[in-house]
Each structure stands twice: as C-alpha cells, then as structure tokens.
Amino acid sequence: MIRKLLLRTNFIFILLISLLIIIFQSTFLNLLFKGFRPDLILIVIVYLSFHRYLVEGALLSLIIGWFVESLSGAPHGMIMTVYLWIFLIAKMVGIAVFLTRTVGTLLVVFLMSLLQNLLVWGITYLFFPANISFEAVAGEWIPTVVLQLIITPLVFGLFSSLDKLFGKESPSKITGVLGAPILAR
Numbered sequence: 001m002i003r004k005l006l007l008r009t010n011f012i013f014i015l016l017i018s019l020l021i022i023i024f025q026s027t028f029l030n031l032l033f034k035g036f037r038p039d040l041i042l043i044v045i046v047y048l049s050f051h052r053y054l055v056e057g058a059l060l061s062l063i064i065g066w067f068v069e070s071l072s073g074a075p076h077g078m079i080m081t082v083y084l085w086i087f088l089i090a091k092m093v094g095i096a097v098f099l100t101r102t103v104g105t106l107l108v109v110f111l112m113s114l115l116q117n118l119l120v121w122g123i124t125y126l127f128f129p130a131n132i133s134f135e136a137v138a139g140e141w142i143p144t145v146v147l148q149l150i151i152t153p154l155v156f157g158l159f160s161s162l163d164k165l166f167g168k169e170s171p172s173k174i175t176g177v178l179g180a181p182i183l184a185r
Contacts, residue, residue, distance in 0.1 A: 010166040011056070017162065018044055018064045021155075022071055036140070038147035041068055042116055043155040045083050046109050049090035051163065051170040061087040075127075082119045086112045102153060109152050113145045 021040045029037045041064060048057040065080035072079070090112050163170070 010163065010168045011060070013162060013166065014048075014060055014159070015063060015067075017158070018060075019067055022064075022067050026071060036143045036147060038144050038151055039113070039116065040148075040151065040155060041083070042086065042113060043109055043148060043152050044159065045087050046090050046105070046112055046152075047156055047159050049087050050094045050105070051159070051168075053171050054091065057087055057091065058084060078120070078123055082116055082123075085119065086116055089115065105156060106149050106152055109148055110145060113141070113148055117141050 018041065021044065025037060025040050029040075044064065045061050048060050051057075052060065061083045062080050065083035068074070068083070069076060069079045090108055093108055093111075
C-alpha cells in the first residue's frame with residue numbers, strides 16, 4: 001500500500017522538482033554564468049526518456065514544457081512541442097542504442113541540445129526571419145552546451161536518488177532492449 005502511494009507521488013514530485021528547477025534556471029543561472037543559461041529542463045527531459053515509460057514520460061514532458069512556457073513568455077505550444085520531440089527522439093535513441101553509461105548520456109544530451117537549438121531557431125526564424133541569425137545562436141550554444149554537459153551528472157543523480165527514494169523502477173531494468181518484458185528464467 002505504501003509502495004503504491006510512493007509510486008503515485010513520484011509523478012508529482014518530479015513535477016515539483018522540475019518547477020523548482022525552472023524557477024532556479026530563470027532567476028539565478030543568469031547571474032551565475034554571466035548570461036549563459038544551460039537548459040536544466042532539457043537534461044530532465046533526457047532523464048525522463050531513459051527512465052520512464054512512453055506515456056508517463058511524454059505526459060511529464062508536456063506538463064514541464066507548459067511550465068516553461070508559462071514562466072518564460074514563449075509562444076504557446078512551442079516549448080511543449082520542442083520538449084515532446086526531444087523526449088521522443090531521446091527515447092528512440094535510448095531504446096535503439098540502450099545508453100546507460102555516462103558517456104552515452106552526455107552524447108544524448110549534447111545531441112538533444114543541438115536539436116533543441118535548431119528547432120527553436122527554425123521555428124522562430126519561420127515567424128521572425130530578420131531577428132535571429134544562425135551564427136548568433138551557434139555562438140551562444142557552445143558555452144551553454146558545455147555547461148549542460150558539466151551539470152548533467154548532477155541532475156541525473158538527483159532524479160535517480162528521487163526514483164530510488166520512491167521505489168520507482170526504470171523501464172530498462174524490467175524490460176529488454178526493445179521494451180519487451182524480460183521473461184523469468
């Protein structure tokens with residue numbers, strides 16, 4: 001009974017921690033890194049793609065994307081869509097390659113950060129072609145992604161310990177490489 005309650009509250013705690021990360025990211029990270037803001041939520045989305053089932057992770061990604069949009073003033077639906085695409089692509093990469101090591105995680109965060117910047121730049125360029133040059137985006141992206149790669153093990157460790165505290169099992173531990181259940185031997 002207590003285990004079921006803990007498993008159900010894990011979803012809410014992920015949302016609450018994500019909301020705190022969004023608030024921290026939008027207020028203090030600008031001051032700490034002098035204008036370069038690593039997207040900690042991107043790291044959370046990649047974590048969810050490795051450690052959540054498809055429906056639960058996609059729902060969390062959409063809600064977290066809505067939080068980011070609500071607190072940042074981004075166009076309605078843009079960040080939610082970008083985070084959902086990042087979740088789905090990272091999920092496919094995680095299933096296909098079964099990345100659980102730190103180097104694989106860092107590689108996926110790097111690729112998803114590149115994808116996020118390309119998607120946001122592309123969508124923004126469609127509506128406001130004169131405002132943002134690709135060179136400006138690339139010049140800001142490199143230091144930001146370096147900071148993201150440094151912070152990734154910390155965020156993964158935080159959410160991994162939260163999952164252990166609530167007894168949440170990763171799909172990769174109870175399913176095979178392609179998501180099929182492992183048969184008892």
